[in-house]
Amino acid sequence: MSFFEQIRREGQPIWERVLEHPFIQGLAAGTLPDEVFYYYVGQDYKYLVEFARARSAGIVKARDLETMQVFAEGVNYVLSGETIFHQRSAEYFGKQLVDFLPGQMAPTNRAYTDYVKAVAYTGTLGELVAASLPCPHGYGEIARRLLARGKLPDHPLYAAWIEHYAADDLRQRTDWTCALLDRLAAGADEAERARMREHYLTCSRYEWMFFDMAWRQEQWPI
């Protein structure tokens, strides 16, 4: 069993709970309130910018040019490709994408992105890849599970979310990253592999917490 397959199985219960979360259930049914999704997009766009920063910082630690190239493409995809969905969301709400930049990062968003950035700056490349995998991998899995149910929600934006994240190009990109993780794990010692596993599970938890943050429209308590 590959390293990624091992940690994916360990994290599976977390992702089952993501699938059951009222945010995802509401999205799939088309009943998720608009204001909740608006909150989610605003936080998610801020998240993606920080995620791109973390990935960029990770390039410093890449051992070979191919890894640098794929990371570089990934960063640009996050900044322009992935945000096509966010652009569409902005239009739906009568806004511009830049309107989502100001305003505070919610506590959970802050914590999640700071965690990934800390790993990017202080951990190995393998650790960064492990920390940054739950997002693309998890979203792909959730979206494909929802798509497999057969009926897309009537809500145009929610249907678009499912189709966007279930898409093949995203899957190919993620598969390459999983293969990279396995290669890096093979070259890592026990201590590093343990940290990689820890980052993957923690960030999977943060993914659940992110949807929960959006559902509650989380604010700073003080």
Add this chain to the structure above:
Amino acid sequence: MADLSPAARRHGAGAPTTDDRASPVVGLQSSVVRRFSDRLRALAEPIWQAQHAHPFVRGIGDGSLDLERFKHWVRQDYLFLIEYCRLFGLAAARAPDLDTLARFADLLQATARTEMDLHRAYAAEFGISDAELEREPMGPTTRAYTDFLLRVAATGDFAELAAALLPCMWGFSEIGQALQAGGLPTEPRYARWIEMYADPEFAALADWCRELVDRLAQGAPEDQLRRMEQVFLVSSRYEYLFWDASWQLETWPV
């Protein structure tokens, strides 16, 4: 550097004048209003002139440069470019705003993909294989220059990072244009090298980097401006030493 008059100090060094918002102004006592990047360029003038005058650079211009020395440059530059990608990665990660982040992310990708492909194709024209490029050991100067750049990028402030990048981006454009103006050599590979760096697109990139440095200098405290000057000078020195290393076919002495 002249002391600022009390009047200038009241306005604040580095603050933009009201009639020229496009270019940040420093040294208000001087009757010549100039950009911070111009100030950097003036400080580094002897070093930049030495680059233009270096037999390696002159040799590309008139086509007389020994092929073995140029091939050394091609192999070392390949390694330099890989490190430059890391630098762009850090620059993107630390960029103060989304536009700058996006620009560096774009530069990162352009360098990691297009630039590296071009470089490999160019190297092949000199009979240098991909394998040879990959097994080339980093020479002392390449090692020192790239480690300096990465250290500034990781530990300096963002303004220093930008100032450290500028001599390479701006210098190559300036050298390319100067050599082109002097007439292209008959050796087609050297001619193409000159045309690449004399290209208006490359000049536009250099301009963007200058504007970034000017923007970051705007309103910056004196000690930060000093640090920007210092890294600009050190990078400029390394630019000179990089030409010289290939001229000398530099290897590790031990």
